[in-house]
Amino acid sequence: MNKFADEAFIEVSSGAGGNGCAAFRREKYVPKGGPAGGDGGRGGDVVFTVRRNLRTLVHLCHRQCFKAENGRDGEGSARYGRKGQDIVIPLPPGSVIRDAASGDLIRDFSSQSGDFVFLKGGNGGWGNLHFKSSVNRAPSKALAGKPGKTARLKVELEIMADIGLVGFPNAGKSSLLDRFTNARPKIAPYPFTTKIPNLGILTVGAKERGQGRDIVIADIPGLIEGASSGAGLGIRFLKHISRTAALAFLVDLGDEGFLDAFDVLQKELESFSPRLAEKKRLLVGTKTDLDEDGQRLRQLKEKYPQEVFIGISVFSGDGIADLAYEFARLTEEGEQEAALLAGQEAGQEAGHYTAQDADIYIEDSDFAFGEDDL
Secondary structure, rough: OOOOOOOOEEEEEEOOOOOOOOOOOOOOEEEOOOOOOOOOOOOOOEEEEEHHHOOOOOHHHHHHHHEEEEEEOOOOOOOOOOOOOOEEEOOOOEEEEEEOOOEEEEEEEOOOOOOOOEEEEOOOOOOOHOOOOOOOOOOOOOOOOOOOOEEEEEEEEOOOOOOEEEEOOOOOOHHHHHHHHOOOOOOOOOOOOOOOOOOEEEEEHHHOOOOOOOEEEEEEEOOOOOOOOOOOOOOOHHHHHHOOOOEEEEEOOOOOOOHHHHHHHHHHHHHHHHHHHHHEEEEEEHHHOOOOHHHHHHHHHHHHHOOOOEOOOOOOOOOOHHHHHHHHHHHHHHHHHHHHHHHOOOOOOOOOOOOOOEEEEEOOOOOOHHHHHE
């Protein structure tokens, strides 16, 4: 079984150009044939492309070296060498390419689309046909092809989602993802059940009326205090929520430390990246079925009066429709802000949802993945 892979080191090389040919025409009825050496072909390029059907970087872990084909040498009778084939390296959406030594950013495939030619192949060498002139009718000179280039790269995957679920182990993140979407994360009553990020798609609104929208939700493996310093699963997966429009902090109402959970989680995010702590957020009290009198939920609302807080129970369905509405609202607000920052005018009026008329659909997702289907 292949494991989840979100980092890979690879070596890429463009092809060398083919050598030029030094040749002369010697034909029975061509007494002064002259030079006839063709040019060498150009070497192949190193090209990166985004493939939406890819979900991890596991294919780069099995193969670390990628080399484009060399250009073919030129031949006699003015035959030019063939260009070397490009090496095309597919990447999942959200991939980032960096220089392995310096860490400098080369390409971010979340903000830039299309194929990216990273290394061009070497030029082919000129054959002696190129050097023919009125004063040099029989040149014997031909040039060698230019060598290709080689680089060592670090490829990182940062999952692109609208809503990131953050919480301690067993806070109910996987259960919520399972309820909302067709993603099937592993669910069990012990810590760190989720060891890899899981994605699912929640569809809110009636699509037949043209008002529905898809919301990509990311279930990030549970954090513990000290995660930013490497405790538990550490900071390995925190980068996957760096591109979400908003964060949903899940607090287990059945846990004795429920009052301090949000503070600890927020502190870990601030230690990892201050930008994460500034994202739009929503506090979700889970397992309200264990808080029969609602006292714990009231205590949380009193402690954080400035926060938007929703209580839910995946078991009973309490608050699920309200939460779907809030996810849609946060996603739309995030998209509008991103459009304004990019200098774009929002030419379309954003859809409006209410918890009462928000239909929740479960759809198959090309993005949902887990350990069983990698």
